[in-house]
Amino acid sequence: MPADQPRAADNPFEEPDDIDEAALTAVLRTVPLGAAVLAGGAVALLVLAYLLIYLWIFLPRGVVG
């Protein structure tokens, strides 16, 4: 092959796809669950911080209005 000709390896789309379809399906079924757990955990931490500040700092500081 001449040196100035592009090779298949230069273009990832032309690489042979040797991914096991069954494995890919299994992974993609669990990805949304992982995203939900990550996002849910982050939101849960924020809510917990809000509640702790509310109960331990805001309420003891007393009446205002």
Next chain:
Amino acid sequence: MSDRSHEIPERWILHTELLWAFGVGVLVAATISIIVFTALTRNINPPSNVERVDPKTLHLSGEFAEQNLGTVVAADGTVTARIIATQFMFAPHCIAVPQRRPVTLRFASPDVIHGILITGTNVNTMVVPGYVAQVHTEFTRTGELLMPCHEYCGLGHSEMWANVQVLPAAEVKPDRDGRVTCAQH
């Protein structure tokens, strides 16, 4: 791609999004419920008072004239403190208030926007020229509390602060006019 066997069905995506939206809805409703519950049962609300005052004549006559500043215990027992926030000081510099009694703090500014908070309490408001900022509160602990200006108001902003002296109610002895001044240490 002709093989779509590994793609997630759209109904799964919709199901996940609806579930997430429901969870967020529950959180928003819970947060609003907490705010309403606190307002109704603990009497903790954002201070809100729309009351005009002329900043040009603030110091000349009326409620915020010099002789009216500071803490006053009225004949009916209500405690009101009137304070002017101005570049770069509070007048008076020390505000005496009784412990565990309802106190009304009234602020006005003749120049620029200021803001105040009283450390360790929920008292926190802006002081906007042309308006009276009013906060109702009750101080639970005795001692000296710092009250800094928390809205940048000019080069001397960092030097603008006052003390709130919370005294046991029995030690608060108003003079003939009902005025209370800070105890000297």
